[in-house]
Amino acid sequence: MPSRSRAIADDLRHKVSTGHFKAGERLPSEAQLATRYMVSTPTLRSALALLQGEGLVEKIHGSGNYVRRPLRRITYVGGGASPIPTLRATVRTTNLEAHGDLPALLNVPPLSPLTEFLYVTHDGKVPHSLARIYVPRELAPTDCPAPEQMRARLADLCPPLSEIQERLGARLPTQEESTALRISASLPVLSLTRVATDTAGRVVEAALVVLPGDRADALFTTCLTTDEGISTE
Amino acid sequence: MPSRSRAIADDLRHKVSTGHFKAGERLPSEAQLATRYMVSTPTLRSALALLQGEGLVEKIHGSGNYVRRPLRRITYVGGGASPIPTLRATVRTTNLEAHGDLPALLNVPPLSPLTEFLYVTHDGKVPHSLARIYVPRELAPTDCPAPEQMRARLADLCPPLSEIQERLGARLPTQEESTALRISASLPVLSLTRVATDTAGRVVEAALVVLPGDRADALFTTCLTTDEGISTE
DNA sequence: CAGTGGTCTAGACCACGAA
DNA sequence: TCGTGGTCTAGACCACTGT
DSSP states (O other): OOOHHHHHHHHHHHHHHTTSSOTTOBOOOHHHHHHHHTOOHHHHHHHHHHHHHTTSEEEETTTEEEEOOOOOOEEEEOSSSOSSOSOEEEEEEEEEEOOTTHHHHHTOOTTOEEEEEEEEEEETTEEEEEEEEEEEGGGOOSSOOOHHHHHHHHHTOSSOEEEEEEEEEEEOOOHHHHHHHTOOTTSOEEEEEEEEEETTSOEEEEEEEEEETTTEEEEEEEEOTTSTTOOOO | OOOHHHHHHHHHHHHHHTTSSOTTOBOOOHHHHHHHHTOOHHHHHHHHHHHHHTTSEEEETTTEEEEOOOOOOEEEEOSSSOSSOSOEEEEEEEEEEOOTTHHHHHTOOTTOEEEEEEEEEEETTEEEEEEEEEEEGGGOOSSOOOHHHHHHHHHTOSSOEEEEEEEEEEEOOOHHHHHHHTOOTTSOEEEEEEEEEETTSOEEEEEEEEEETTTEEEEEEEEOTTSTTOOOO
16 A cells, blocks of 8 residues: 555655766755645655655755765674774763763762763764763773774773673664754664673773664674584573 | 644653553544644644654554553574574565575575575564574475574584674664564664574575564673774774 | 745545444 | 544645855
8 A cells, every 4th residue: 555655755766766866966845846746745745754764865954855975884893893983073071970871881879970972973074973981980081082092092901801792772863863963853773882891890881872774784793613602592 | 942743742751651641551532632732633643653653652543542561672682692582483484596685695696595484573462573584495494493493403503603793773664574563664673684604604594683673672792801802993 | 035844734535443 | 333543635834044
């Protein structure tokens, strides 16, 4: 039962993939498209909403609907590798007390002092990822290192890191996240919580990373040469 | 700028969390809610659509809007462990030829013979996950093993498995997926592609798993005791 | 300022589910 | 059958963008 909006979305998707509408180009106005497809504006808008959810179309209020340029894919590599390919990033450092889920994540008492690093990485002018990294304040560097320096610093710790736990989920972005990443509110994000523990069992870092679902994935590679890890439990 | 629909969604969310509407209960009809909030039905429906995207409300056509019972969370454990906690599953086996992304995934020539196992796991009556597992036909068992037996069989292979690669993404479900998992089309899913390679470098299994984003996550644990894996690349 | 999308109204008709 | 949600219409008014 191809509804009217679905059919229009399919047609527009096809017109984009065949180059009838090119990347970066502005689509005809919603009123024009509605006339051309002989539907009302709400119907046409719901068709565009589908394409928005796929990350194929970007709406700019007051300006128009644009075909999104194909963006470089971003691959998060799990297992202790660099969290995000080296990109330009803006950093904001904040001191705060542990609240919400943070005490449980970092295994510290509530209200204990933390330092938050808020990273927004960019590829050119396009925001690519959003990361909030929490570190117990006594372990926090006083300057604002780039993410990759941050990890190098963690690797230098005594005692060294012993375990990294990464938990991934899929959800819709919060309003704040969709603004920061400049994505539609209906475009799913890949959400990653990474907790790094040192050999003393202390949590040295908890990172909450949000990646846009249309161009990001996370890759984990496990070697089983010694049969460890295989289990049918 | 709290729009009308957002405000209504917030109010309904609050009414659910405070127990004013209980789990499993049917909400008043959309027409009644629209009257109570003094908005038109499309506006009210857009509020419900937000809650649907969070997995908080389930719409059943012809019957009403229901508060979803809190479902058991499902945790996929990565790195070669059992793909999905042991649940009841329905299996369908199909023989087909490699097409689309499959030749590249399995590293076999196009149109080479494969066997597809389609698993739908259930927790009680609720569908929980959808998995399509592709195996080169010469490696496929002739019966339909349960997922956990399947993995045991893979572990018995000569040559044994050497590497498992898992790639995760977030996206909206296809129409087929939202039907099979009985979730709203606006609820993101966690999509997982797992490729298992044996020591001879041959791909013995490619699994495409889809998990509902509102109640599933994937967990990866990396031990760094020997410093391997640390890299600031 | 003109043109665009954002949100909303007050209906209409159809398809589905339960009794 | 009747009440429910699914989809759609044909407008309206406001907010934002660019000139």
